Structure formats: structure tokens, C-alpha cells
Amino acid sequence: MSFPLLTATAVLPAVGAIATAAVPAAKRTAAKWLALLFSLATLALAIAILVRFDPDGDRYQLTESHSWIAEFGVRYELGVDGIAVALIALTAVLIPFIVLAGWHDADPLETGSKRWRPTQGFFALILAVEAMVIISFAATDVFLFYIFFEAMLIPMYFLIGGFGDRAHEHGEKTAATQRSYAAVKFLLYNLAGGLIMLAAVIGLYVVAGNFSLTEIAEARANGSLDMATNTERWLFLGFFFAFAVKAPLWPLHTWLPNAMGEATAPVAVLITAVVDKVGTFAMLRFCLQLFPEASTWATPVILVLALISIIYGALLAVGQRDIKRLVAYASISHFGFIIMGIFAMTSQGQSGATLYMVNHGISTAALMLVAGFLISRRGSRLIADYGGVQKVAPVLAGTFLIGGLATLSLPGLAPFVSEFLVLVGTFTRYPVIGIIATFGIVLAALYTLVLYQRTMTGPVKPEVATMPDLRVRELAVVAPLVALLLFLGVYPKPVTDIVNPAVEQTMSDVQKKDPQPEVEAAK
Numbered sequence: 001m002s003f004p005l006l007t008a009t010a011v012l013p014a015v016g017a018i019a020t021a022a023v024p025a026a027k028r029t030a031a032k033w034l035a036l037l038f039s040l041a042t043l044a045l046a047i048a049i050l051v052r053f054d055p056d057g058d059r060y061q062l063t064e065s066h067s068w069i070a071e072f073g074v075r076y077e078l079g080v081d082g083i084a085v086a087l088i089a090l091t092a093v094l095i096p097f098i099v100l101a102g103w104h105d106a107d108p109l110e111t112g113s114k115r116w117r118p119t120q121g122f123f124a125l126i127l128a129v130e131a132m133v134i135i136s137f138a139a140t141d142v143f144l145f146y147i148f149f150e151a152m153l154i155p156m157y158f159l160i161g162g163f164g165d166r167a168h169e170h171g172e173k174t175a176a177t178q179r180s181y182a183a184v185k186f187l188l189y190n191l192a193g194g195l196i197m198l199a200a201v202i203g204l205y206v207v208a209g210n211f212s213l214t215e216i217a218e219a220r221a222n223g224s225l226d227m228a229t230n231t232e233r234w235l236f237l238g239f240f241f242a243f244a245v246k247a248p249l250w251p252l253h254t255w256l257p258n259a260m261g262e263a264t265a266p267v268a269v270l271i272t273a274v275v276d277k278v279g280t281f282a283m284l285r286f287c288l289q290l291f292p293e294a295s296t297w298a299t300p301v302i303l304v305l306a307l308i309s310i311i312y313g314a315l316l317a318v319g320q321r322d323i324k325r326l327v328a329y330a331s332i333s334h335f336g337f338i339i340m341g342i343f344a345m346t347s348q349g350q351s352g353a354t355l356y357m358v359n360h361g362i363s364t365a366a367l368m369l370v371a372g373f374l375i376s377r378r379g380s381r382l383i384a385d386y387g388g389v390q391k392v393a394p395v396l397a398g399t400f401l402i403g404g405l406a407t408l409s410l411p412g413l414a415p416f417v418s419e420f421l422v423l424v425g426t427f428t429r430y431p432v433i434g435i436i437a438t439f440g441i442v443l444a445a446l447y448t449l450v451l452y453q454r455t456m457t458g459p460v461k462p463e464v465a466t467m468p469d470l471r472v473r474e475l476a477v478v479a480p481l482v483a484l485l486l487f488l489g490v491y492p493k494p495v496t497d498i499v500n501p502a503v504e505q506t507m508s509d510v511q512k513k514d515p516q517p518e519v520e521a522a523k
Contacts, residue, residue, distance in 0.1 A: 004064050005045065005048060005049055005052065005062050006049070006062050006064060006078040006079075006080065006134075006138045007064060007078065008045055009042060009045040009046060009049060009088065009092075009134055009138075010131050010134040010135040010138065011131070012038060012041055012042050012045060012131075013038055013039065013042050013095070013127040013128070013130040013131040013134070014127070014128065014131035015038070016034070016035060016037075016038025016039070016041075016042075016124075016127045017038075017124040017125070017127035017128040017131065018124070019034060019038070020034050020035045020038070020120055020123050020124040020127060021120050021121060021124035022120075023120050025118055025120070028107065028118075028119040028120070031119055031120040031123055031124075032099070032103055032119065032123060034123075035099050035123035035124070035126065035127055036096060036099045036100065038127055039092075039095040039096040039099050039127065039130070040096055042092050042095065042130065042134075043092040043093060043095075043096060045092075046088055046089050046091075046092030046093075047089075047092075049062065049080065049085060049088060049089070050085060050089055050498075053080065053082070053085050053498070055082055055497055055498050055500070055501050056501060059081055059502070059505050060079030060080065060081055060140060060214060061079065061080060061081075062078070062079065062080055063077070063078065063079040063140075064076070064077065064078040064079070065077045065078075068141075068144070069143075072143075072205070072211075073205070073209065073210040073211055073212075074141060074143045074144065074211055075141050075144070075211070075212060076141065076144060077139065077140045077141040077144065077212060077213075077214075078135075078138040078139060078140060079138065079140045079214070080137070080138055081285075081501075081502040081505070082498040082499040082500070082501055082502035082503075083281065083284055083285070083354050083499050083502045083503070084137045084138060084281070084285070085498055086354060086357075086358055086495055086498055086499050087137050087277055087281055087357060087358070088134055088137050088138065089358075090273075090274070090277070090357070090358050090361045090362070091130060091133050091134060091137070091274050091277075092130075092134075093362075093484075094269065094270075094273055094274060094361060094362075094365055095126065095127075095130045095274075097269075097365060097369065097477045097480070097481065098126060098266040098267075098269055098270055098365075099123060099126060099266075100473060100476060100477045101265065101266045101269075101369045101372060101373075101474075101477045102122065102123075102126070102264060102265075102266035102267070103473060104376075105122065105163065105264040105265075105266060105267075106118070106119040106121070106122035106123070106163050107119060121158070121162070121163075122159070122163050125155040125156075125158055125159050125163075126155075126159070126266075126267075126270065128155045129152055129155050129156060129159070129270060129274070129275065130274075132148045132151055132152040132155075133148075133152060133274055133275060133277075133278060135148045136148045136149055136152070136278050136281075136282075137278070137281060140212065140213045140214055141211050141212055141213065142201055142204060142211040142212075142213055142216075142286065142290075143201060143205075143211040144211070145282070145286070146194075146197065146198065146201050149194065149197075149242070149246075149278060149282070150190075150191075150194045152275060152278075153186075153187055153190050153191065153194070156186065156270075156271065156275060157183050157186065157187045158183075159263065159267045159270070160179065160182055160183040160186055160259050160262060160263045160267065160271075161179050161180050161182070161183030161184070162179075162183075163263075163264060163267065164176075164178075164179030164182070164183075164262045164263055164264065178258075178261075178262050179262045181258065181262075182255075182258035182259050182261065182262035182263070183259070183262075185254075185255045185258050185259070186255045186258070186259045188255075189245055189252065189254075189255040190245055190246060190255070192245070193241055193242035193243075193244070193245035193246065193252070194242055196238050196241050196242060197238055197239055197241070197242035197243075199238055200234075200235045200237075200238025200239050200242075201238075203231070203234070203235050203238070204216070204235055204290070207225075207227055207231060207235070208225055213285070213286070213289065213290070216290060217289050217290060217509065220290070220292070221509075227291075229293065232291050232293055232294045233291075233293075233294040233297060233298075235290075235291060235294070236287060236290075236291035236294035236295060236298065237294075237298075239282070239286055239287055239290070239291070240283065240287050240298070240302075242279075243279040243280070243282045243283050243286075243287065244279065244305075244339075245279070246275070246276055246278055246279030246282075247276060247279035247280050247283075247335050247338075247339060248276065248279070248332060248335060249305055249306065249309055249335065249336070249339055250305055250308045250309040250312055250313070250332070250336070251305075253309065253313075253332050256271070256272070256276075256328050256331065256332060257325045257328040257329060257332075259271055259328075260272060260324055260325070260327065260328035260331075260368075261322060261324045261325045261328060261381070264372065265324070265368050265369055265371060265372020265373075265375065266369065266372065268324060268327070268328070268368050268372075269364060269365045269368050269369060272327075272328070272331045272364055272368075273360070273361035273362075273364050273365050273368075274361065276331075276335065277357050277361065280335065280338050280339060280342065280353070280357055281357070283339065283342050283343075284342055284350070284353075284354070284506055288342075288506055288509055288510050289506065289509045292509050292510040292511060295343070295510055296345070296510060296512075298343075299343045299345060302339065302343045303340060303343055303344070303426075303430060303433050304433075305339075306336045306337075306339040306340035306343065307336065307340065307433055307436055307437055308336070309332055309333060309335060309336030309339070310333050310336035310337060310340070310437050310440040311333075311436070311437075311439060311440055311443070312332070312333075313329045313330065313331070313332030313333030313334075313335075313336060314329070314330070314333040314439075314440050314443035314444055314447065315443060316329040316332075317329035317330045317333065317443070317444075317447040318443060318446055318447045318450070320383075320447075321382055321383055321384065322381045322382060322383070323371050323374075323375065323381050323382075323383055323451070323455070324368070324371065324375075324381055325381075326383075326447060326451060327364065327367060327368050327371065327407075330407055330444065330447065330448075331360070331364060333440055333443075333444065334356070334360050334364075334407075334415075335360075336437075336440070337353075337356060337419060337422050337437070337440070338353045338356045338357060338360070338422070339353070340353075340422060340426055340433065340437060341353030341356060341421070341422035341425055341426065344422070344425045344426040344428075344429055344430060345429060345507070345510060345512040346425035346426070346428055346429055346507075346512070346515070347425070347500075347503055347504060347507055348421045348422075348424050348425030348428070349421070349422055349424075349425025349426055349429075350425070350503045350506060350507065351421055351425075351496060351499060351500055351503045352417075352418045352419070352420070352421025352422035352423075352424075352425055353418075353422055354499045354502075354503065355417060355418035355421065355492060355495055355496060355499065356415065356418035356419065356421075356422060358414075358418075358488075358495055359406075359414040359415040359417070359418045359485075359488060360415060360418075362406075362414060362481055362484050362485055362488070363403060363406035363407055363413070363414065363415050363485060364407070365481055366399070366402065366403035366406060366478060366481040366482060366485060367400070367403030367404055367406070367407055368403075369477055369478065369481070370396065370399050370400045370403055370478055371400070371403075373396060373470065373474050374386070374389070374396060374400065374455070377464075377467050377468065378463060378464060378467065383451065383454050383455055384454070385461070385463065386454065386455035386456075386461065386464060387454065387455065387457075387458045387459060387460065387461040387464065388456070388457065388458050388459050388460030388461060388464065389455055389456045389460075389464055389467060390456040390457060391460050392460060392464060392465060392466070392467050392469075393467050393468065393469040393470070394469065395469045395470045395475070396467075396469055396470050397456045399470065399478045399482060400452065400455075400456065401452055401456070402482050402485065403481075403482075404448040404449075404451065404452050405448070406485050406489075407444065407448050408441070408444040408445045408448040408449075409441060409444065411489075412486070412489045412490060413485050413486065413489040414484065414485045414486075414487075414488035414489045414492070415489075416489060417488070417489065417492045418492075419441070423437060423438060428515045429515055
């Protein structure tokens, strides 16, 4: 029997969460180092997955299958395609930076303070989320996926509500109220989506007789499982609704600005760069593969919703006064591009969407974490409280600018390639949608450059005159992310080589081929 690499990669951070939580309360620093060690060990296993995965091999590799709840046909089944491998790698790369960036986020305000949960709990919850996200990316049993898709809400709820941002213009009491509101809203929205999905999961079992993604998809392909049209469409809507909440897609997005605004910057990155990717990933893995006809049927409406997300999110980002809420609305716009690429039903669009998931995770992490370092120095999230930072902290300002330029998809930085592929892939099949979506790029340039201008340029405000530049720990967080943005901006081939075969198989699932160009290229 081969080594269960996927299980080990998911179990290791879970063990780390338990070990970190068990560290005595007086040993906060030891808990931090232990969490960092486990996150790095998980990254090593993720690298092993990358090494062992063959893009030209079977669709699902490193597979594991064990009977779990035999009476209901539930199995512990894991397997990864190129899309899952890329997102597991993204998760494993980001978690050590999240741990490092949040090094002091759960420390007490003063000795003996009881206003913050133990430091150990903060890092244990981050590792628990990592474990659940990895198992979600690897699960090929629908019921197994559903369990962890929902279970990750619990640690995220406590991370938002229990370890929220300390920078609040209205004081600690109001901040605590806002954190609680954001955490409850996050939980209720995602639970509502999950309950609807549960009904669809049960319906799928009634129709198919099992929960195995590979068996159901194979039965659909060979004609041995023929769903009634209305049945397939209702099941698709049940799955898609839950994924659209998680993604988040307009109009199911309203929980995200609250959650990211009230969470600490590392937890905000965990939300939008890691957890939310489960929603867009599941659209590719489950919606398109299990319900190909329904996916095609729903495409026009979903593309309109994605387009609204792009423009609406960008417009609201332009008008934000709060740095973190601006990044949140920008993420809503970016998720619109991802979903548009998925449902454009072209290989360029879906390859771009998958690459966008990876690149958005890196660029948002870079921008939000630097913003978190900025906010921790000034104690305010309001854009108006800053000015002239580049004169007193040039490295902080420079990395903030690179993160912002990546967010607006500047050529030469990683998100440009993915956004370009999404737009090209959409335009070839839906030219009007593609043309309107390009306005999102213009708005992205507006909100990013205005943010930089108002915070980093101009006269130095007295409150930031003594602001220190990035410290060694903070540089250790930001520098590798900037390096990744530059590397993938000029050489995205390592990622596209992994994801393209999986995209081709997904296109085959929905029986779509790329539109032929109207004018043939000259020979």
C-alpha cells in the first residue's frame, strides 16, 4: 500500500492544531513557533504532492478509498487533479505567512488582560482551517466534501469573532459588537448555503445511489445514470447556491466586507485567499462535472451575476474609507472574474480562472498583510488617517504599491496573465460580457491608485511621522510573496502546465469546445 500522502497533508495541520492548543498558556511564544513548524511541514508535504503529480497521467491521482459509513454508501475517498494540486499548494504556501504575519495579533493588550482569547487558540484555529481546506480540495466523495465544507465555518467563526481587529475608531466596546455581528453574519450566510446544499446532496444520493464523484460522473458519461432535466437543474442550483455564498457572488456577498473588515489582516487573508477558493473550486469540480446540462442551462444568468460582481465590487471599492473593506470589495470584483472565466465554457477562460485563484490568493495576501502592518502601526483602518507614509517608511510603501499594482493586474505581475486569459476566453464566446467586464480593470486602477495616493503620498501627517519601516519578520512575510508575484507574472507556465489537462477534462464533461476563430491565422 502506498503512503497516503493526501491524508498526511491534511492530518498534519490538524495534529498541529491540537498540539498548539495544548501548549500551556504561559508559553505563548512556544505555541507560535510550534504552529509555524507544523505549517512549514505541511508545505513540505504539499511540495511532495507537486513532485509526485503527473499532469499527463490519470485525471485523479494519489487516490485513497476506504469504506466509512457503509449503510449510506459514504466512503473516505481522496484524489487530486491539477486544479486541486494548484490550490493545495497555494494553501500550504500562504499559511506560514499568515502565521508569521499574525505573530502578535492574539497577544493580550496588557498583562493579565482577559479581552483576548489565548494566543494558542488563535494559531490552533488557523491550522484547523488549513486541514479542513486541504481535505475539501482532495475529497472525491460528495458527502465527505460537504462535511469539511461546513466544518471549516466553526474555526472561522471564532477567528473572526474572538480575534478581531483591534484598530477601531469607535473604541473597544463598539469593536467587539462589530466583530460579533460580522462573525454571526458570516456563519448564518454560509450555514444557509450549506443547508440548501445538504438537501441537494441527499437528492443526489437518491438519484445516483452513492456519493462517489468519480462513479457518478462516469455513470453520467456512459449513460447508465440519466437524470431528469428538472431534477438535474434543481440539484445544480442547490450545490451552486452554497458555492456562490462561499465564493462570494453578488448578491450573496454581503458577509465578506464585514468579515474581512473586522478580522485581523492575516485572518482576512485566510478568508478571501484560502477559504473562499473552496467555493470557486467546487464549481469546477462538482457543478460542471456532476451537472453538465444544468451548468450550460444556467450559464447566461451566472455570467450576468459575475459581471455585476465585477462592476459593483469595483465601484464600492472606489468609495471606501476603510482600507480593509476596500480590499474586500476588490476581492468581490476579482471573484466575479473567476466565476466568469469558469462559466465562459472555454479552455482559456477556465485556465485563466484557475490561475486567477492562485494569483489572487498571492496578490491579496501581499496587499492585505502589508495593510495590516500599516494599520497596526497607526491604530486606524481609515484611509483619511494616513498621508506621506512613503517618506518615513519607504519599504512598507513600496511593497504596498506592488501589492496594489498586482491587484489592478499590471502587466508583469501574476494576476495580469490570469485576468487576460479570463477576458479572452469570455470574449470568444460572449463578446458583450467580455467587453463590459473590461471596465472592471479601469475601476481597479482607480481604487488602487487613489488608495496609494491618499495613504502614501503628500505631506507627512504628524501621527505617522515616527512610523517604523518593515521589520525583519514582516519582510520575511512580504518578500517571498512579492517574488512569487514577479515570477508568475513573467513565467506562469509551471502552474498552467499543471491545470490545463484538468481544464480540458472539465470542458469534455460539459461537452464544450472552444469557438473557432472567425479569421484563420496566416500560415
